[in-house]
Amino acid sequence: MLATRITNLLASFKPITVEAHCDTADGPAVTSGRKALDTGNINYALKWIPADGEAELREVFDKAIEVRTLGTDAADLSDRLFLETLVRIHRMGEGVAFTGIQAPGTEVDPVVTAADEAIRLGTDAALLPMVPTDRRAELDKRFLAAMEVKDFDVDDVVAGRRYLAAYVDFFKYAEGEDHDHAHHAAHAHQH
Structure with a gap:
């Protein structure tokens, strides 16, 4: 299935270094993003981004919520896109480049x-x-x-x-x- 191949391809991209704990799968930004997805309330995630990034995040969130109903692979892919968009917009608001979301258990300072x-x-x-x-x-x-x-x-x-x-x-x-x-x-x- 195409969604499985895309999910596996995306999972293979792993940045070498952690820029900040908000870049980690266990970090607070991703945790808030997951809560937004699980509850259907984007406000859990919006605090992490500047107001000028809100429209983009809302658009991705609405699509992710819709696509999540299409099966496990679709849910995984849509969740990943939403979480990466959340962290990318957050990092841009800090003036720092987005290098990807680090794996669970990534060592933090x-x-x-x-x-x-x-x-x-x-x-x-x-x-x-x-x-x-x-x-x-x-x-x-x-x-x-x-x-x-x-x-x-x-x-x-x-x-x-x-x-x-x-x-x-x-x-x-x-x-x-x-x-x-x-x-x-x-x-x-x-x-």
């Missing part, structure tokens, strides 16, 4: 893993010792800013994008990037 845990648990206590002492106060400030806007209604896309801007700012600083990524992300994600 321990600081990024600890930052994910901090957001999940609501405390950055385990993360702070992993960064240089002179960066801890600013990292904690960015963590608290992300936590302050973390809980939002999934259907409030503007609030979701506000959270994502703070989230990305926190992660980029944790990874050692000093520029004001929140300003860039907020500008890229504004409605």
Whole structure:
């Protein structure tokens, strides 16, 4: 079947390096994208992209939802196209090239893993010792800013994008990037 061959061909393309944890099949962007597909609510994914990418993602989402009903191979292919489109638009909004979605289990920087845990648990206590002492106060400030806007209604896309801007700012600083990524992300994600 053509869909099976296309799916297998697409699966054979694997970039060599991980650019960010949002590029991984286990990462938060793909997880949100899968939730959007499973629930039929694109708003789970829209927070990850700038407003100017929304029309493209909505078009792919609507087609993916429709094609998913045609069988397992069609669902796999349509899901992959949607998730790759989501991550590509997200990365473009950050000004970074899309290199593909990395396989499940792809190794992620321990600081990024600890930052994910901090957001999940609501405390950055385990993360702070992993960064240089002179960066801890600013990292904690960015963590608290992300936590302050973390809980939002999934259907409030503007609030979701506000959270994502703070989230990305926190992660980029944790990874050692000093520029004001929140300003860039907020500008890229504004409605």
